[in-house]
Amino acid sequence: MTGGLRLEKYSFGVGDRFAHQARAQLRACMQAAARGVDVVPVWNKSYREHAIVGSSPASVRAAAQEAVRDLNWIRPFHVDADHIRLDTVEPFIETSDFYTLDVADAIGQAAEPGAVPAFLDRHHELIGSLEIFGLAEPLSTTRGDMEKITGKYLKAVREAGELYRHIASARDGREFITEVSMDETDSPQTPPELLVILAAIADEGIPAQTIAPKFTGRFNKGVDYVGDIAQFEKEFNEDLAVISYAVNRYHLPDNLKLSVHSGSDKFSIYASIRRALARTGAGIHVKTAGTNWLEEVIGLAESGGEGLKMAIEIYGEALDHIEELCAPYATVIDIDPAKLPARETVRGWTSEQFIRSGAPTRSNLQTV
Numbered sequence: 001m002t003g004g005l006r007l008e009k010y011s012f013g014v015g016d017r018f019a020h021q022a023r024a025q026l027r028a029c030m031q032a033a034a035r036g037v038d039v040v041p042v043w044n045k046s047y048r049e050h051a052i053v054g055s056s057p058a059s060v061r062a063a064a065q066e067a068v069r070d071l072n073w074i075r076p077f078h079v080d081a082d083h084i085r086l087d088t089v090e091p092f093i094e095t096s097d098f099y100t101l102d103v104a105d106a107i108g109q110a111a112e113p114g115a116v117p118a119f120l121d122r123h124h125e126l127i128g129s130l131e132i133f134g135l136a137e138p139l140s141t142t143r144g145d146m147e148k149i150t151g152k153y154l155k156a157v158r159e160a161g162e163l164y165r166h167i168a169s170a171r172d173g174r175e176f177i178t179e180v181s182m183d184e185t186d187s188p189q190t191p192p193e194l195l196v197i198l199a200a201i202a203d204e205g206i207p208a209q210t211i212a213p214k215f216t217g218r219f220n221k222g223v224d225y226v227g228d229i230a231q232f233e234k235e236f237n238e239d240l241a242v243i244s245y246a247v248n249r250y251h252l253p254d255n256l257k258l259s260v261h262s263g264s265d266k267f268s269i270y271a272s273i274r275r276a277l278a279r280t281g282a283g284i285h286v287k288t289a290g291t292n293w294l295e296e297v298i299g300l301a302e303s304g305g306e307g308l309k310m311a312i313e314i315y316g317e318a319l320d321h322i323e324e325l326c327a328p329y330a331t332v333i334d335i336d337p338a339k340l341p342a343r344e345t346v347r348g349w350t351s352e353q354f355i356r357s358g359a360p361t362r363s364n365l366q367t368v
């Protein structure tokens with residue numbers, strides 16, 4: 001299976017909510033290159049982010065192209081229609097070349113009658129004892145286990161197939177990179193679950209080059225990882241083993257790699273990821289969020305006067321719309337409204353007070 005447009009081994013998803021940071025983000029890739037690591041930038045912005053900010057997908061490509069031109073970047077770059085579904089993909093058809101098929105909502109929904117037994121009849125290899133290089137023990141499963149797992153994921157993967165084919169037909173021969181994401185869900189996928197998902201992805205003919213499973217712990221936007229780092233490392237290594245097995249067994253693209261929707265600032269797990277990549281030679285896509293704009297807000301507040309006024313207004317507006325802004329991000333934020341200072345309180349703040357409250361303010365504003 002070939003994916004047409006081929007994603008490089010190391011790629012970094014960057015968000016640029018207000019189209020001011022593409023140059024700085026590209027410069028970071030250049031700094032990495034200067035230190036001997038080639039990282040390709042992928043500008044990502046989801047439908048929900050466009051809807052909230054009031055921007056269009058074309059603006060992301062325009063900002064990226066301008067940065068690429070200004071800095072004479074000659075390596076590839078991509079524009080990711082992040083977390084799209086059949087009902088939100090349309091505006092991304094012309095200007096994206098990377099599509100993140102988000103089918104997490106369909107996890108747990110029943111597949112059409114007969115689909116699960118037919119899948120397992122086709123995939124005898126999934127039942128019984130299965131030795132996978134890199135896993136501490138062989139997987140040991142019964143048909144009953146696999147029925148349950150397939151029942152949980154088959155509908156979601158079929159939806160991904162439908163979405164993939166829709167994009168392929170709408171793009172009419174123009175190549176693109178495909179990611180399948182199942183990260184915005186409640187529990188991490190186990191190795192047998194990931195294996196079923198990858199077998200089903202191959203059955204659907206989706207040339208996935210990245211897959212975003214859910215990992216243990218919280219990947220909240222704009223703040224560090226919250227969770228069990230050792231458990232994360234274990235899951236990450238298991239996922240690498242399963243992917244490498246599935247690539248060979250199911251003829252998936254040979255550059256299929258993990259996409260970690262880290263949501264930025266996940267410094268405490270980077271060492272685990274680095275160790276695993278060094279050991280296995282695997283590639284990675286790290287997808288960060290566009291929360292760097294909060295640094296811009298801090299800069300505005302720091303400048304005092306009009307800048308501070310604007311920062312305070314942004315906070316007030318965010319507070320007024322907190323429910324609608326938070327709803328689409330429920331699985332990637334933890335905000336306690338009781339800890340948020342009132343609009344009136346913040347209105348009287350100095351630059352120092354605003355910045356000092358930076359940590360909470362940052363996590364309060366992070367969804368926008």
Ligand SMILES: [Zn+2]
Nearest residue numbers: 181183184261
């Ligand atoms: Zn995500």
